[in-house]
Amino acid sequence: MSVNGKPKLAMYWAAACGGCEISVLNIGEHILTVDEVFDLAFFPCIADFKTVDVRGYPDGYIDVCLFNGAIRNSENEEMARLLRKKSKILVAYGSCAYEGCIPALANLTSKEATLETVFLNNPTIDNPDRVLPQPAYSVPEGELEIPEFYHTVKALDQVVDVDYYIPGCPPEPHQVWAVLQVVVAALLDGAPLPPKGSIVGAGDVAVCEECPLEKREKTITRFYRPYEITPQPGLCLLEQGLVCLGPATRSGCGALCPQVGMGCRGCYGPLPGVEDQGAKMLSAIASVIDAGEAGMEEAELDRVIEEAVATIPDPAGTFYRFSMAHSILRRANDSQSDKV
Amino acid sequence: MTESFEPVIVGFLCNWCSYRAADLAGTARIHYAPNMRPIRVMCSGRVDPQFVLKALREGADGVMIAGCHPGECHYVNGNIKTLRRYHLLKRMLKQLGVEEERVQLVWASASEGKQLAEAVDRMTEQLRALGPLRWPERVLGEDGRGANGHEAFVSAIEPREEVAA
Amino acid sequence: MNHKPMEEARIGVYVCHCGTNIAKTVDVAEVARWVGEQENVVVARDYKFMCSSLGQDLIESDIKERGLTRIVVAACSPHMHEKTFRGACQRAGLNPYMFEMANIREHDSWATDDRAAATQKAKALVEGAVRRVAHHTPLEPLPVEINPNTLVVGGGIAGITTALELANAGYHVYLVEREPSIGGHMAQLDKTFPTLDCSACILTPKMVEVGQHPNITLLSYSEVEKVEGYIGNFTITVRKKARYINEELCTGCGICEEKCPKRVVDHVFEAGLGYRKVVYRPFPQAVPKYPVIDRENCTYFLRGKCRACQIFCPTKAIDFEQEDEIITFQVGNIVLATGYDLFDARRIPQYGYGRLANVFTSMEFERMVNAAGPTGGKIVLRDGVTEPKSVAIIHCVGSRDKNYHEYCSKVCCMYSLKFAHLVHERLPDAEVYNFYIDIRAPGKGYEEFYHRLLHEGTHFIRGRVAEVTDAARQPGEEGKLIVQVEDTLIGKQRRIPVDMVILSAGLEARHDSREVSQLFKMGCDFDGFFVERHPKLDPVATMTEGIFIAGCAQGPKDIPDTVAQGAAAAARVAGLIHLGTVMMEPVRAYIHEELCSGCRICNTLCPYNAIVFHEDRQVSEVITALCQGCGTCVAACPSGVISGAHFTNEQIMSQIEGVLWDVRRNGNGKQPTVNIQQSTANVQQPTVNEP
């Protein structure tokens, strides 16, 4: 602990949207307690710190670092390593740091394709010279460098050792506050911390447990995209043909999305004992599709089932919306591209 | 294409039909490609899509799921669920850049040793033509040691930190 | 996720030579040496015959002396010797489920000649088993009590035999028959080959015995509608169709049948060759004796008039208001003896059945030669009067033919010989031609019967008949049926003009056998015959515990074989009843209730309705006794809270890692040779982790 006796808190964003920072501020008046208890050591979103300041800290200087965002480029990775070194407790905060989240959907394609889409092919792009970002560029003043864009988006624990995980996109404020309380109790009063590697700020049972919608036996003949139907209120969305990842997702959010008619997107990640959230949801959903039965001719069987599953137009994007980087395969096969 | 590449196939065979079909193929001394490595499950319905991904992730070039014919399932209709999952999984694997030939669902009753052997031969041939998949080194660029979840990933990086810092 | 066993596993691995069966193709010594170096492996040996008592002793002493906690045997299929080695473990005090088998014989050494590849595969299979067994947990078999009552479905000679055997042993039997009377096909036959016993004479006493037996509840004109439960505890629902006869009042006098003014062609018992009344008993010796009103043809039901039967019935037993009755009862075992259908000869149009009047099926001929049949036993043409001067009997109609059934129907040769004999006997001047592919007479006294027919003067022409036609070419053919055939013994095409043709139709599975197999939740093969547990060693059991099969439902067979199988099924059932309790494999699914979110994905997946949902607690539960262990729900549960004993995710994931030992790490095992272009593209790129 530092001179003034307050534990040091850091929060950093890598490939992220900024929502995680907002979620910390969203804890309301508790933020005053945070300020009271902690000394900010690094928090670029709300205070002016420089990387060089951090480099100057002794190793382990920061007590708790909430690291959000995925590892998208060399700068993200460098900062992850730096903060790991300088922090006693490194927390993968939010879905991106935990399991890749939306940035990791880029793992379904290649680095080149991503860059081309962003810098050349989007309808709003005006880039007549077809300039793509270069890691190094010479100007009269000297050599300029920008971080290198990686081929594969990674979760934080795929580059450094991580102590705890807080899932959610973003984590729910009440969960954030609950976790902070545990940390504060540990730092100030020596209360025990959960075992290393724990997932905190989330439940161990699926979202359905918290979801008030009525669940019945499931037989689904086809799926709809959210705009195609207006769900019947009070009834489980999945049964109505709206893909809901609730059954395959950790609770903790309070089932907010299903309650407003939007199927769970899966941001709290897989349940304990599940390695691959997408594969599990795929298995569950396909199992209850009511298409094809024993006794049908094989060709007919294939046809009706194919027709039913075709109503899910983007299975990978649907089932791995948040967990691509942490899925079993981690990315799409793209053996023609380079591997950075 | 590739020379003398021998694909490795993980086969999930159901206890009642296809595992027995493979037994029968052996008993009848039907020779077929030794490339498929069978894993017994009670029913093809037990094949969690995670198993298929796991096998690919661990370096298999292909996965064969084999069950009883539709309508002949020992567990009445477990294989129909397999078929439904297979169709959806196939669509997803396509997005993940896994060629269709690499994950196949075949039906073989306990008496169809020959058909199962032929399916293995056919798939082996298709994968030979397609070339290796070998996910750890060719897709993820891992050196392969351990290759077991992120610990291995981390341990492979950690020593180089000094260089970066 | 790393799949590490919970406690320290001390694994013993035994690689079997199986004489030379494995050792010839797999370098067993190398496999044993190699696996000895793997994690957790304490002992690794290769041995000539692991299944021998010495081989088993080896395992037992190693468990005791070396403190092994898990055993792997790399040998034949677990379907051969899993039980054997589990027994060895148990004798040495190790829970038998701490054992795993690697199949390096059927799946490896017998399937290839490539020694290097076979050895590599053997290592993979053994490593898979080693990794898997490290995650095994001790399991206890589940005891299940056996209800001593038995359901027998089908009242032909197979079902009758099973029912009587069990009933005479003192056990209660429910015999369910679809038709109004028991007796089955055997009741339709005239004589039986090769002894020429009168079929009805030997069958009817058994039918009567069934009807009167205190231990048999006979439910005729009834069908099983629902089967719930599992071995020892089946609940059966039967629909007893309305006969429109009050069985308590009916004396079986037959006056109703006599007075009924309407007759229709009898397509069932008389095979379409004769007629029956609308209120009828299929045949005079029917058991039970009560008639049935055929609702579809009854004038009263069609037009609301007639009631002749009601008017004349002396005991007022006709009851037009009667309704189907639903009966439920409990049994411990089930025997399916549902019989066969005769191949429909109309499916081979070039043989002319249905077009050419004097082409008959074998079952029509059986009825014709039967003294109780439509012609009183006279052999005549379709006009009912003319005796044929020449008769052609065509074998293998619908059998041994890729267009219809590839299999041999087993009985047709013999009954065709019997037909030839009966024609000679009744019409001594008639010429009889048997057109055959091969004469199959493997049975006691069968070949001798064939020789007898050769002496009786039957013409045997070897060749498959091309067609039966009435298109005459030569004057001698006018007005005849001409059988066109290649006589393969003389290598010539022949045209044989005859008066009558009999098509020896094959036996096929019941048209609804697939639905029946689904009703009883057991398997049937491509042809629709029920699948036995083992084609050689367990031909009466099925893959479903507590369900047995007998007779032609399992495959074509003659009467002696059918009777033997019927009795065998009874013996198997009696054995189970005598035991009182059976131990079931503990391969079952289990829901961790505290982690179940109640999403109800699994609720509709179980074919055995073993998963129930508790509304109050909002969780699902697997009823262990109903679960058959398929694991479909385990694979489907999106929360991963259903585990399948002995096939857990951990066990299978570890096995996947094991079988891929050589491709998941560099430097071990052979590497793929990649084409040069691709490999440069891949190899020269920096790897992921280099900064």
Place this chain on the structure above:
Amino acid sequence: MKYGYYPGCSLEKNARAYHESALVVAKRLGIEFEETPDWNCCGATEYFAINALAGYALVGRNLALAARQKLNGQGNQLVAPCSACFLNLSKTDHYMAESPELAEKVNSALAAGGLSYEPGSVRVRHLLDVIVDDIGYMTVAEQVRKPLYGLRVAPYYGCLVVRPDYQHIHDEPEYPLCMDGLLKVLGAEVVDYPVKTHCCGGHMTQISEETALEMIRRLLKSAADYRADVIVTLCPMCQLNLDAYQEQVNKHFGADYHIPVLYFTQLMGLAFGASPKEVGIGKEFVDARPALAKIQEEPPQNAKQKRSRPPKGALPMPSMLSHHKGGGQ
């Protein structure tokens, strides 16, 4: 419905009546034909007998041309009215699909002409199959204006359309019934012609006339035994043999057959109300007019009574199976 159309040489020469009547019928049924441009010989039997590869290449060219036709919406379906053409086109497609080596060789030959053919890309159809299966009896029945009441017809299929059944026509190869059904729809009285799939002699007329004449005699005799007024065929070769050689059969065997042999499309055309000339009546050797004169205005009175009860004491006849899905009358 739009189909490619491969007339083949016969339809342009001796089977002109088939061609003309087929077009009349097609028009009435709303079938649109687009003739394959620049088609060549189907190889008949000779090509394949002498050099199979040359035969396949020859037919492959036709398939390649048909594949290029790009008929909107109908896939690429090629109709061949001649049985031999139908078989050769089907056979080539079938073997090319079965043997990639053959496909490669054929395509290397086709490449010389800037063509190529992907097996399976053209579905070869026989005209009868198209009318029965795609159009259906119902639609045909709607077009009937002058039913063929009283005309006894013997449906003669010959061999090549039904066997070997490469195209999986919905009928029984050994005893087909689809044309029987079609003719019944036209109002004709169809006899159960027992030799309906027997050989017409084919090219035996050129090789061993004795053999051919005997084969033709059997067909004529059976038709005569069954008191058929007309033999109805779907193949130019069958028609030619039965029709043109009838006089020779009479001479050779001292018989006196006068059974006209017409194409099924000719009878369809007549029933649809076309004039005999429009459907090529008059081009046949054995004059069809006396037989056609038997057609009556009203259905024959005895038609219903024919299914009377069997005589007393007779055994019941088994009922017939309906083989063809459109066969129910």
